[in-house]
Amino acid sequence: xxxxxxxxxxxxxxxxxxxxxxxxxxxxxxxxxxxxxxxxxxxxxxxxxxxxxxxxxxxxxxxxxxxxxxxxxxxxxxxxxxxxxxxxxxxxxxxxxxxxxxxxxx
Amino acid sequence: xxxxxxxxxxxxxxxxxxxxxxxxxxxxxxxxxxxxxxxxxxxxxxxxxxxxxxxxxxxxxxxxxxxxxxxxxxxxxxxxxxxxxxxxxxxxxxxxxxxxxxxxxxxxxxxxxxxxxxx
Numbered sequence: 001x002x003x004x005x006x007x008x009x010x011x012x013x014x015x016x017x018x019x020x021x022x023x024x025x026x027x028x029x030x031x032x033x034x035x036x037x038x039x040x041x042x043x044x045x046x047x048x049x050x051x052x053x054x055x056x057x058x059x060x061x062x063x064x065x066x067x068x069x070x071x072x073x074x075x076x077x078x079x080x081x082x083x084x085x086x087x088x089x090x091x092x093x094x095x096x097x098x099x100x101x102x103x104x105x106x
Numbered sequence: 107x108x109x110x111x112x113x114x115x116x117x118x119x120x121x122x123x124x125x126x127x128x129x130x131x132x133x134x135x136x137x138x139x140x141x142x143x144x145x146x147x148x149x150x151x152x153x154x155x156x157x158x159x160x161x162x163x164x165x166x167x168x169x170x171x172x173x174x175x176x177x178x179x180x181x182x183x184x185x186x187x188x189x190x191x192x193x194x195x196x197x198x199x200x201x202x203x204x205x206x207x208x209x210x211x212x213x214x215x216x217x218x219x220x221x222x223x224x225x
Binding site: 031033035042043044045048049054086088090093094095096097098099100 | 141143150151152153156165167168201208209211212213215216217218
């Protein structure tokens with residue numbers, strides 16, 4: 001079955017840029033979606049179809065997907081961005097999630 | 107606005123079954139699929155399967171194939187997920203999540219239902 005690999009943790013200082021990667025075999029051929037989950041809350045969609053931002057998601061959030069790596073980029077990081085982030089795609093008729101990345105704002 | 111409201115927390119004994127409900131509002135219930143995703147404490151997200159409320163067609167993750175049943179009542183706009191033969195590893199928060207169809211993102215999530223399996 002398809003495997004998505006994320007780093008367990010990423011740390012970044014406020015106002016800097018955070019990049020969270022999601023690795024998979026030829027992942028660039030798939031549409032990748034990203035979710036943010038803050039402590040004690042349900043996840044929310046922050047990036048769809050590799051790089052689209054749903055309504056209400058700040059422009060600081062962006063995404064890209066090519067080759068074997070999809071990337072979520074958060075510019076001008078704020079304390080409120082501290083959360084777990086998950087990548088996700090559909091593989092044939094089933095769903096695959098990455099293991100999640102804990103973003104810590106220093 | 108789209109809302110998915112789930113039933114309350116459950117405590118079950120090993121070997122029992124649990125049935126979680128998910129009431130949809132703010133959109134046409136039969137026009138979007140309902141998926142179920144669970145998350146054990148401190149762990150990641152795990153997809154369990156999907157259901158098309160219009161046809162009742164389902165697709166289950168292989169891990170849960172023998173133990174999960176997803177159903178719906180279209181007259182009240184509610185989806186259900188029943189998991190049988192529970193053990194302690196099934197202790198988790200269970201989410202219902204909307205998708206338009208295959209490949210589309212999980213755009214709306216329920217608030218989650220805590221299921222605890224304990225003797």
